[in-house]
Amino acid sequence: MKLESRFWLEQGGEKVFGKGPCVLLETVDRLGTLNKAAAELGMSYSKAWSIIKRAEKQLGFLLMERTTGGVDGGGSSLTPEGKQLIKNYRLFCEEADAFLDELYKKYFGDI
Amino acid sequence: MKLESRFWLEQGGEKVFGKGPCVLLETVDRLGTLNKAAAELGMSYSKAWSIIKRAEKQLGFLLMERTTGGVDGGGSSLTPEGKQLIKNYRLFCEEADAFLDELYKKYFGDI
DNA sequence: TTTCGTTATACTTATTTTTAGATAACGTAT
């Protein structure tokens, strides 16, 4: 038995940002394109795209900067706001998980 | 913008207990029957029943004690283990939420 | 013995959510 937790930002009852977008953005940051990121994460490009699109729409600012065309086809890189957001989300999750692990032991340590 | 969080117990990759079963059990505890609890929560009886059934199967013990028959048709009440579980889950969520609210302010207070 | 409102369970249908696939635009180098 173990504890699972999930955290996300909401606005008006709609999910704005959470683990899914965060992992995806981190992968984009590492690989340089949304296409490759989707492939590495085992999801379709269209799904990856819609995840980013929805988050951006709710947030009101861009998470990635895109380029199309050119010999390499183009690619995506994180905006400063995107980088800051995933950084904060990661730090949040780290601290939260550490605390919740202790809390779990306190209340469910015996099951 | 606000933070949302969800916590649940897992075993072997399968959800065992979380907010859904907890709310349902609390309602059963208050109303005395699973039937009425399902109605009040706006879900079908069959769904309510399957929620309890799955949780009990994963946990390995009964969450409700059932009676059928009699002039009132019967009803359900929580077992001591069931009461303890929802109590602990509630306390866990309370402490967790309080902590996470502060953490939220720390990392996302400005958005 | 009939009635009543429960629980228990299986099975079918609806709805919602998720996922995949197709197509077009883009721009640089060849």
Next chain:
DNA sequence: ATACGTTATCTAAAAATAAGTATAACGAAA
């Protein structure tokens, strides 16, 4: 001009979830 690998977008399919339906057992009271 062509080719290439991106991004962008829409539509259809599939899967997961939930709802609904039907039937049986139960037991106290009328």
